[in-house]
Amino acid sequence: xxxxxxxxxxxxxxxxxxxxxxxxxxxxxxxxxxxxxxxxxxxxxxxxxxxxxxxxxxxxxxxxxxxxxxxxxxxxxxxxxxxxxxxxxxxxxxxxxxxxxxxxxxxxxxxxxxxxxxxxxxxxxxxxxxxxxxxxxxxxxxxxxxxxxxxxxxxxxxxxxxxxxxxxxxxxxxxxxxxxxxxxxxxxxxxxxxxxxxxxxxxxxxxxxxxxxxxxxxxxxxxxxxxxxxxxxxxxxxxxxxxxxxxxxxxxxxxxxxxxxxxxxxxxxxxxxxxxxxxxxxxxxxxxxxxxxxxxxxxxxxxxxxxxxxxxxxxxxxxxxxxxxxxxxxxxxxxxxxxxxxxxxxxxxxxxxxxxxxxxxxxxxxxxxxxxxxxxxxxxxxxxxxxxxxxxxxxxxxxxxxxxxxxxxxxxxxxxxxxxxxxxxxxxxxxxxxxxxxxxxxxxxxxxxxxxxxxxxxxxxxxxxxxx
Numbered sequence: 001x002x003x004x005x006x007x008x009x010x011x012x013x014x015x016x017x018x019x020x021x022x023x024x025x026x027x028x029x030x031x032x033x034x035x036x037x038x039x040x041x042x043x044x045x046x047x048x049x050x051x052x053x054x055x056x057x058x059x060x061x062x063x064x065x066x067x068x069x070x071x072x073x074x075x076x077x078x079x080x081x082x083x084x085x086x087x088x089x090x091x092x093x094x095x096x097x098x099x100x101x102x103x104x105x106x107x108x109x110x111x112x113x114x115x116x117x118x119x120x121x122x123x124x125x126x127x128x129x130x131x132x133x134x135x136x137x138x139x140x141x142x143x144x145x146x147x148x149x150x151x152x153x154x155x156x157x158x159x160x161x162x163x164x165x166x167x168x169x170x171x172x173x174x175x176x177x178x179x180x181x182x183x184x185x186x187x188x189x190x191x192x193x194x195x196x197x198x199x200x201x202x203x204x205x206x207x208x209x210x211x212x213x214x215x216x217x218x219x220x221x222x223x224x225x226x227x228x229x230x231x232x233x234x235x236x237x238x239x240x241x242x243x244x245x246x247x248x249x250x251x252x253x254x255x256x257x258x259x260x261x262x263x264x265x266x267x268x269x270x271x272x273x274x275x276x277x278x279x280x281x282x283x284x285x286x287x288x289x290x291x292x293x294x295x296x297x298x299x300x301x302x303x304x305x306x307x308x309x310x311x312x313x314x315x316x317x318x319x320x321x322x323x324x325x326x327x328x329x330x331x332x333x334x335x336x337x338x339x340x341x342x343x344x345x346x347x348x349x350x351x352x353x354x355x356x357x358x359x360x361x362x363x364x365x366x367x368x369x370x371x372x373x374x375x376x377x378x379x380x381x382x383x384x385x386x387x388x389x390x391x392x393x394x395x396x397x398x399x400x401x402x403x404x405x406x407x408x409x410x411x412x413x414x415x416x417x418x419x420x421x422x423x424x425x426x427x428x429x430x431x432x433x434x435x436x437x438x439x440x441x442x443x444x445x446x447x448x449x450x451x452x453x454x455x456x457x458x459x460x461x462x463x464x465x466x467x468x
Contacts, residue, residue, distance in 0.1 A: 012192070017184035025177040032173065033166055041157060041165075042123055042136055048078060049140040049155040050121065056085075056142045056151065063142070063151050066094030080165075086110075086152040093151075110152070116141040117149050198226045202233045209240060261293035268293075317360035317445055324354040324396065328389055331365050335372045342376060345384035353391055355468045359446055367442040368398065370435040371462045375402035379459075395448070396468050401461040407454040415452070416440045 056062050062069035066085050083096040090110045092103050112122045116139060124137040135157060142151035201218055217237060218230040268290040277283045328350055339346035375385045383403040390397055407415065415436050440450045447467050454460035 053140040082156040084154040347386040351390040367439040378404035398464040403459040406456040
């Protein structure tokens with residue numbers, strides 16, 4: 001029973017109600033009876049006894065004829081009380097209770113008799129009695145004109161009558177407590193279930209994820225902790241869906257990117273097997289094409305190797321002092337030749353004030369090469385690609401700007417995501433979608449950042465910012 005979280009939650013909400021309300025009820029009943037009802041009854045009986053004593057004091061002859069006195073005083077007393085007339089010594093001379101007929105003449109033990117002689121009213125409350133005798137006794141002295149004690153009026157509230165009064169209040173109080181308990185239990189159940197249901201949904205969602213099923217996102221509502229749990233599960237679900245989409249995209253890209261050069265290589269090999277080597281010019285062209293395709297495959301393997309390094313953790317750099325103003329021209333020399341072959345205007349501006357920084361020359365060259373390669377690839381013939389390097393207040397920048405087709409806003413938000421490729425009409429329709437993500441990772445490893453500015457039809461600018 002207690003192995004279920006729901007049962008424990010229900011018990012944790014119901015058990016305090018079932019324990020505390022009865023205790024509160026017992027305390028309330030005790031306070032009601034001893035601090036409210038009994039004092040109120042005592043005050044009422046005292047007033048009643050004082051009135052009867054005053055009547056007898058004005059008519060002392062009533063003590064000589066007790067039965068007549070009881071009949072005469074019947075209209076002045078509560079029918080639930082017992083009225084006794086006693087001599088000054090405490091002997092019973094009359095009682096309103098027929099069962100006391102055989103007790104006439106019996107002398108009672110009067111509490112605080114000295115106070116009665118002095119004309120003071122005394123009372124006694126006995127809570128130890130049960131279903132017999134009196135529970136409240138009021139003794140009022142009857143004084144003559146000379147202030148001497150001539151008799152005693154005793155008014156008693158019988159336990160049976162008092163119990164009936166208390167029973168009514170107990171019944172009403174128990175009804176209220178029972179109703180409160182039902183409400184408490186009901187709200188406890190609702191609250192326990194309201195806590196259990198989101199947890200159960202989250203657990204089921206995690207099980208579904210573990211089994212490879214991704215369902216609908218959980219509603220993010222309820223208490224802050226449960227809301228955070230739903231958000232965490234939803235984030236996990238979304239992240240796993242993104243990873244699955246990335247995995248599928250990777251497989252499609254690999255099939256496409258590996259299949260195309262392999263097909264070209266196979267075609268070249270078949271052509272050579274069929275005698276193409278007899279034509280030296282054709283054989284040279286085939287070998288050059290096959291060499292190009294192998295370099296494409298090597299570039300693909302390099303990208304995948306870089307991706308593998310990212311997955312293993314931060315890139316390990318071999319940082320050394322690097323004089324940018326001397327190093328950059330050597331790195332850019334081969335790209336200038338590539339721009340001329342494509343008839344693209346190539347402009348380079350390097351500030352002579354560039355400082356010496358600590359960087360991994362190989363990795364940084366790879367990052368710059370990826371950006372220049374993209375710029376040359378997507379800049380049309382007779383367009384321009386420019387590289388500017390200069391100083392900022394606490395860093396250096398390297399800008400690669402082109403006059404290509406630009407990048408749409410939706411692609412601009414995603415182009416640094418591994419394996420992302422835009423639609424065929426956009427800037428990045430081909431490739432594995434790894435170049436820019438690898439470039440950004442290299443720059444981050446140098447404690448720098450990559451900024452991109454682009455608008456469709458107006459070219460793009462990629463800025464590398466490195467600390468100096």
